[in-house]
Amino acid sequence: MTEKSDIYDTVIIGGGPAGATAAHDLAESGRRVVLLDRAGRIKPCGGAIPPRAIRDFAIPDHMIVAKIKAARMVSPSDVEVDMPIDGGYVGMVDREFFDEWLRSRAAEAGAERRTGLFKRYERDESGVNTVHYDERAADGTMREASVRTRALIGADGAVSAVARQFLPGDDRVPYVFAYHEIIRAPQQSPTVKYDSQRCDVYYQGTVSPDFYGWVFPHGDTVSVGTGSMMKGFSLRDSVGELRKAAGLDEVETIRK
Ligand SMILES: Cc1cc2nc3c(=O)[nH]c(=O)nc-3n(C[C@H](O)[C@H](O)[C@H](O)COP(=O)(O)OP(=O)(O)OC[C@H]3O[C@@H](n4cnc5c(N)ncnc54)[C@H](O)[C@@H]3O)c2cc1C
Incomplete structure (x- = not known):
């Protein structure tokens, strides 16, 4: 001791x-x-840091692996809406x-x-x-x-x-189980739903019943992940489905 x-x-x-x-x-x-x-x-973690936080917490440029200019929201009925990042970029870090x-x-x-x-x-x-x-x-x-x-x-x-x-007895803090796979950044092509300067966020029940799935560029790599508060929900299967839907299933996996 x-x-x-x-x-x-x-x-x-x-x-x-x-x-x-x-x-x-x-x-x-x-x-x-x-x-x-x-x-x-x-x-x-997606690793997205908004411009204000980059400034306030003095995050140096060499920590930023990608600079994101837009976020794409994908709805349950597959409608895609792109939201530009006004006045700069969202910086992506690798946790x-x-x-x-x-x-x-x-x-x-x-x-x-x-x-x-x-x-x-x-x-x-x-x-x-x-x-x-x-x-x-x-x-x-x-x-x-x-x-x-x-x-x-x-x-x-x-x-x-x-x-x-x-705070004894207070074990009820809700939290999300999360899982992501790091894959090689793909070439941009019509069959691949990916842009190295865009974060894609999927609000679809098959991807997650109560959270969201993401395809976030990290420079040479991409984080594809999802989360849920439901214990039995298979995050691995869901990420597999998300990769298929985004045309990323054949891309090399670097880390699971
Ligand atoms: C799926 C998902 C995606 C996310 N995406 C984003 C995003 O894109 N952008 C964003 O800003 N935020 C994102 N977040 C939120 C972000 O991850 C958290 O807000 C952030 O990590 C919280 O930081 P923290 O330092 O409070 O805790 P944590 O990052 O959880 O750090 C806790 C630390 O404590 C240590 N620790 C734990 N228990 C012990 C112990 N008993 N003894 C010693 N050390 C211990 C751990 O090793 C860890 O280093 C995401 C979260 C999830 C779940």
Whole structure:
């Protein structure tokens, strides 16, 4: 059991966009910050960032893998409506690299990065929290560790373990199961419903009964995915059908 006795200003659980940005901003303003992320999972996400957010969060151009000029909405009855992006573009990022870049930016601003799985926290009478986690060592082995902090931020996603401990009994937060496949960007052709500067959003029951499916360009690759809150709904079959409908079924799959 490792006990790190220093009391930090803030410990942030979760190094996705929310946690990494909070860590960056707090470290930059002089706080002593630990950013704890379990690492190893790439979030299935379209990766579309609107122009305002690119500006406000200072996302550099080299993180943007595609610049989107329009979004196409496909209705349940197959009607297609194109919506131009006024005054610029929507920037597409690849979450595999984007999230890691955000965490590195936080570290450069002074946040201390740790890799591990949050387990629980307790708060003493003086308001100091002890956060317990399983730390992943460089050789991949796990060991129990803890860190003390005045403030704790739970940024560990939709099924946040921090939130579940903080709000016991409230397990009803709705969330979507998502799945996407990364495929090679196809040549543009009349049989392929794809444009490297357009995001296609499918609102069709076969693609998802309660969410939407997407075909989002990411430069050399494309993310084709869907989501649903319904547990039994086969996201893989649905993405297969979506790829067929868009003429993308024969295109090389890079990652499932
Ligand atoms: C299908 C789908 C498509 C989407 N498309 C878009 C889009 O195109 N554009 C857009 O802006 N948004 C999109 N979103 C929303 C976007 O993905 C989320 O808003 C965003 O990821 C939330 O960021 P976050 O940092 O709060 O959480 P997350 O991105 O979920 O990050 C949580 C982090 O916490 C870590 N973590 C979890 N549990 C623990 C633990 N116990 N201990 C330590 N670390 C832990 C995880 O590893 C992860 O790094 C999409 C979402 C879905 C589901």
